[in-house]
Amino acid sequence: MPSDTLEAPAAIRELSYAEAAREALAQAMEADERVFLFGEDVGVYGGAFGVSGDLVHRFGTDRVIDTPISELGIAGAAVGAAITGMRPVLEIQFSDFVTLAMEQIVNQAAKIRFMFGGKASVPMVVRLPGGSGTGAAAQHSQSLEAWFAHVPGLKVLQPSTPYDAKGMLLAAIDDPNPVLIFEHKLLYKTKGHVPAEAYRVPIGQAAIRREGADITIVGSSIMALKAQAAAERLAAEGISAEVIDLRSIRPIDFTTIAESVRKTHRLLVVYEGVKTMGIGAEISAMIAESEVFDFLDAPIIRLGGADAPIPYNPVLEKAAVPQEDDIVAAATNLVRRGEA
Amino acid sequence: MPVEVILPKVDMDMETGTIEAWHVKEGDLVRQGDTIFEIGTNKAVMEVEAPASGAIRNIMTETGVPISVGTPVAWIYLDGEAGNKPPEPAATAAPVAAVASRPRTSALAATEAPAFATASGLRATPLARRIARQHALDLGTVAGTGPRGRIGEIDVRRHLDQRSRCAPAEQARSAPTPIASTSEGRLQPFSAIRRIVASRLSQSMSTAPHFYLTSEIEMSAARDLLGRLAARHERIGAPKPSITVLIARIAARVLRDHPVINASAEGEATRFHERINIGIAMERDGDLVVPVLRDAGSMDMPAMTREFARLRDGMARRTLTPAELGGGTFTISNLGMYGVDSFTAIINPPQGAILAVGRTVDKPVGRDSQIVLRPMANFTLSSDHRIVDGVAAARFMADLREALESPEVLL
Numbered sequence: 001m002p003s004d005t006l007e008a009p010a011a012i013r014e015l016s017y018a019e020a021a022r023e024a025l026a027q028a029m030e031a032d033e034r035v036f037l038f039g040e041d042v043g044v045y046g047g048a049f050g051v052s053g054d055l056v057h058r059f060g061t062d063r064v065i066d067t068p069i070s071e072l073g074i075a076g077a078a079v080g081a082a083i084t085g086m087r088p089v090l091e092i093q094f095s096d097f098v099t100l101a102m103e104q105i106v107n108q109a110a111k112i113r114f115m116f117g118g119k120a121s122v123p124m125v126v127r128l129p130g131g132s133g134t135g136a137a138a139q140h141s142q143s144l145e146a147w148f149a150h151v152p153g154l155k156v157l158q159p160s161t162p163y164d165a166k167g168m169l170l171a172a173i174d175d176p177n178p179v180l181i182f183e184h185k186l187l188y189k190t191k192g193h194v195p196a197e198a199y200r201v202p203i204g205q206a207a208i209r210r211e212g213a214d215i216t217i218v219g220s221s222i223m224a225l226k227a228q229a230a231a232e233r234l235a236a237e238g239i240s241a242e243v244i245d246l247r248s249i250r251p252i253d254f255t256t257i258a259e260s261v262r263k264t265h266r267l268l269v270v271y272e273g274v275k276t277m278g279i280g281a282e283i284s285a286m287i288a289e290s291e292v293f294d295f296l297d298a299p300i301i302r303l304g305g306a307d308a309p310i311p312y313n314p315v316l317e318k319a320a321v322p323q324e325d326d327i328v329a330a331a332t333n334l335v336r337r338g339e340a
Numbered sequence: 341m342p343v344e345v346i347l348p349k350v351d352m353d354m355e356t357g358t359i360e361a362w363h364v365k366e367g368d369l370v371r372q373g374d375t376i377f378e379i380g381t382n383k384a385v386m387e388v389e390a391p392a393s394g395a396i397r398n399i400m401t402e403t404g405v406p407i408s409v410g411t412p413v414a415w416i417y418l419d420g421e422a423g424n425k426p427p428e429p430a431a432t433a434a435p436v437a438a439v440a441s442r443p444r445t446s447a448l449a450a451t452e453a454p455a456f457a458t459a460s461g462l463r464a465t466p467l468a469r470r471i472a473r474q475h476a477l478d479l480g481t482v483a484g485t486g487p488r489g490r491i492g493e494i495d496v497r498r499h500l501d502q503r504s505r506c507a508p509a510e511q512a513r514s515a516p517t518p519i520a521s522t523s524e525g526r527l528q529p530f531s532a533i534r535r536i537v538a539s540r541l542s543q544s545m546s547t548a549p550h551f552y553l554t555s556e557i558e559m560s561a562a563r564d565l566l567g568r569l570a571a572r573h574e575r576i577g578a579p580k581p582s583i584t585v586l587i588a589r590i591a592a593r594v595l596r597d598h599p600v601i602n603a604s605a606e607g608e609a610t611r612f613h614e615r616i617n618i619g620i621a622m623e624r625d626g627d628l629v630v631p632v633l634r635d636a637g638s639m640d641m642p643a644m645t646r647e648f649a650r651l652r653d654g655m656a657r658r659t660l661t662p663a664e665l666g667g668g669t670f671t672i673s674n675l676g677m678y679g680v681d682s683f684t685a686i687i688n689p690p691q692g693a694i695l696a697v698g699r700t701v702d703k704p705v706g707r708d709s710q711i712v713l714r715p716m717a718n719f720t721l722s723s724d725h726r727i728v729d730g731v732a733a734a735r736f737m738a739d740l741r742e743a744l745e746s747p748e749v750l751l
Contacts, residue, residue: 265467265493297467297493298486337486 013196018051018188020162021127024169025052025089027198029059032087035173036063038078039091039127048093049129049188075101075126079108082124087173094140095128095182109178110153124179125172131184131222131272132317138309141317143273145182149250149282155179155203156249158221162192164247167201175203184222184272206253208260212242214335216260218283219270220246223322227270230327239335249279257283258292265297266334272321275304298334303327343392345414347407350388351381356406359413360385368396370416377413380404394418398488415488464491471496477503483529505539533627544689548605548724552684555737557744559700559715562586565747569641578642579649584620584674587697589644590743592616592636595670598736602669604690605726611690619668619688620648622655629655630688632668676700682718692727695740696720719744 015023028035036059042052043066056064067074071092078088092098098105109122132141149156157172157179159165165183172179209224210231219227224245231241242260246252261267267287269280280302287293287300303322311317347357360378364370370390377388390396393416400413407413462479464472468491472479475496482499484491530538562583569581595602595616604611616637619630631651633644654660671688676699685696698718705714719740723733743749 294466294470297465337490337492 012193014191015162015166015194016189016191017159017162017165017183018049018053020166020192020194021051021169021183022053022055023194024166024173024198025055026058028087028089028170028173029055029063031198032173034085035087035089036065036081037089037091038065038067038074038081040067040069040074040093042066042091047091049183049185051091051127051183051188071097071100072104075104076108078124078126079104079112079122082109082122082178083112083120087123087125089125089127089173092126092128094136095130095144096139096142098126098128098144101126105148105154105178105180106151110151113177114153121176122178123176125169125175126178126180127169128180128182129185129188130182131186132310132321133186133222135312135314135317136185137312141310143182143271143305145180145249146271146273146278146282148180149252149279153177154250157181157203157247158249159183159201159247160187160221160224160245162190162194164201164207166194167199168203168247170198171200171203174200179203182221186222187225190225201247204248204251204253206247206256207245208242208256209245210241210243212240212264214240214264215266215268215331216242216244216257216264217268217270217327217331218244218246218257220249220279221272223270223272226322226324227327230324230331233324233328234331237332239331241331246279252283252286254286254290258287258290261287261292262295265295267296267300268303268327268331268334269300270303270322270327272305274307275302276307278302278304280304298337301330301334303330342397342415342417343394344412345376345388345391345396345416347379347409347411347413348388349409350379350386354381354409356408357381358406359400359403361403362399363387364396364399366397366399370394370396390416392416392418462491463489465493467493468496471500475500502535502539531627533629537628540689541686544687548687548689549726550684550687550722551725551730551733552720552722553730553733553737554682554718554720555741556703556716556718557741558705559717559744562590562744562747563700563715573642573645576642579645581641581645582648583676583700584672584697585645585648586641586747587674587695587744588618588620588633588636588648588672589639589641590747591670591672591695591740592618592633592639594736594739594743596637597739598732600728600732601693601721601723601736603692603727604669605692605724606690610692610727613669615669617667617669619671619691620651621671621673621685621688622652624655629660629665630668630671631655631660631664632666634667671695672697676717682720684720685722687722687724691724693721693723693733693736696722 025037037052037055041048043056043061043064046053052064074090078090081088092101105126109124113121130143130145134141145156145158148154155175155177157168159168159181169181172181209228212231217227217231224243227243231243234241242264244257244260269283271279273279284300284302303326306320308320310320350357358380360380362377364376370376370393372390372393374390375387376390376396378385379388395417397415397417463484464479469479471493477496477500479491482491482495484495486492566581566583566586573579573581599612600610602613602616604613615635618633618636620633621628621630633639633647636644639647651660651664654664668688668691670691671694673685673694674697675683676697680698682698683696685694687694700715700717702713703716704711705716707714719737721733721737
């Protein structure tokens with residue numbers, strides 16, 4: 001169920017995205033002693049982006065474990081712990097560093113259930129702060145979610161709101177298989193309503209953030225927010241945009257996208273990862289292959305990251321990923337039938 | 341993807357260039373490096389080579405007109421792409437009419453490429469194709485207004501709308517005409533206004549049985565009056581009155597006594613209009629536009645002259661609202677200033693009559709057993725015989741003559 005369809009509480013309880021994720025971790029650790037945290041500086045330092053915060057003081061160093069700087073080592077340890085029945089939640093300090101842990105995540109975590117005929121499983125969660133916009137240059141700013149969405153056996157999530165940051169993290173910890181959560185660095189300080197109880201946001205369900213008739217804009221993570229802001233501006237120009245927040249890249253909620261495109265006849269996919277061979281290509285192809293093809297009244301358009309490493313220069317950094325203006329321009333062009 | 345052929349920058353400070361001549365024509369197969377057109381700058385004429393090999397399509401045919409650097413002037417469809425193959429000779433005859441109705445969406449997408457309209461070469465969105473299938477509609481008959489002439493949902497819907505609105509006209513149009521089977525001449529798609537005019541007038545001619553009464557009327561008194569009015573208007577600061585406005589003023593007054601001329605056929609009934617709203621046919625950029633003098637029956641000359649000036653100004657500036665262009669109950673069309681002696685006009689539906697005014701010219705006429713010269717003009721009334729009979733129209737014309745020949749009596 002999309003988060004925005006829940007009934008509004010009597011009083012809005014506001015938390016930041018980072019606080020919401022921390023609350024999810026605390027509630028999971030309280031409810032299940034098999035849950036523990038693993039990562040660089042997650043302990044007394046509280047995590048590079050402050051997500052684990054004071055958890056080490058509440059749960060002790062046995063359950064909030066500062067690791068050496070070896071992504072391969074900690075990912076391997078997490079896989080081992082998960083196979084033996086623990087519920088590790090691993091933090092990769094910057095998602096870029098996950099390259100070092102690829103063997104454990106792609107060749108081990110994703111494959112073990114299948115190679116052992118279901119006799120073993122890997123219930124681990126990997127949290128990965130990603131995305132650009134902080135001036136951290138090419139090795140600390142990537143959006144690598146599409147890499148993992150290519151691997152059968154992995155689930156890949158991209159929550160965009162504090163509500164989803166908590167609810168999806170709790171759902172991921174419950175999941176008996178490996179789940180990767182890409183958290184956008186620019187979202188950690190954004191605030192929003194977060195209920196106090198331990199609720200779950202089902203994996204694999206997109207949210208329709210705004211209903212519209214003229215064009216469907218699909219995005220996830222921070223791009224879902226930019227798409228919503230763009231939709232506001234488009235509305236002022238008389239263009240009614242439907243905004244879908246994917247929330248889950250794999251499994252992907254194709255039904256929601258298809259139903260929307262069947263209604264609006266136009267599709268714009270926005271994502272921060274490199275455009276080429278990205279999420280947008282997959283969504284475009286799914287629509288083009290499906291019977292919704294017959295309902296398209298314009299080419300499908302992708303807005304993705306530039307085919308270049310994220311630049312350090314802040315002006316270029318911004319230019320390298322889709323911005324609100326780009327979304328407004330592309331959507332206007334599509335609806336007004338400019339040369340596409 | 342087809343390869344775009346753009347107007348290249350062949351000179352350092354060049355911003356625009358003109359196509360002097362094409363060396364290829366629509367559908368020709370070209371090799372990369374072949375000369376395809378000549379470009380003129382303010383200094384020289386240079387040859388431009390094909391950027392790829394394939395079939396040349398969507399040639400921008402205007403030559404000698406300045407075009408911005410970078411503008412696409414043609415497309416090259418690579419081997420195997422839709423539209424690459426030249427059409428089969430047999431296929432050209434039938435779908436031609438189709439092509440004839442495909443407009444250029446802009447100067448850039450200009451095409452005079454009849455051969456391009458084979459079913460596979462059409463540019464249409466999947467949704468447009470789907471709707472066309474559902475309605476058994478040949479997409480070749482639909483005008484595409486999208487990028488490079490692409491047919492979209494809106495084009496198909498518009499076409500279907502039109503087809504249902506003027507079904508008889510559609511039948512006539514769908515018959516292939518041999519004239520359209522050549523690619524000669526310039527094909528200009530209808531403007532929005534022209535589309536409306538075409539559809540309304542066809543509807544008028546096919547539903548309202550027209551008949552015509554012509555009277556030759558002496559204009560001496562009207563001319564005198566116009567001169568005096570001009571002086572008076574100048575004194576009170578009103579615009580100079582024109583003969584058209586004076587005729588409208590007098591016609592409005594006469595219509596008061598002839599409600600059946602100021603009426604419309606409505607199903608099997610006659611609608612007598614309370615107000616007299618006189619439309620004046622005008623021309624703007626080649627389009628027929630008919631602004632309406634509202635409640636003309638109760639306006640005096642200065643008021644009507646001012647209103648007429650306001651409408652004419654609004655028309656030129658394109659600020660008239662649909663309300664100011666609709667709601668007429670009677671129309672006057674004056675072509676006298678073009679030297680036309682007399683003509684018959686088509687009724688502007690749902691009105692019941694239209695008055696066509698020819699030029700005023702000095703003619704020998706008999707007065708008191710003498711042949712004298714008098715300024716004379718032909719007035720022709722077209723009436724809808726469903727609601728107006730010959731005698732009723734003749735009475736109106738008689739009163740109109742009397743009013744024009746002694747306007748003081750009425751005004």
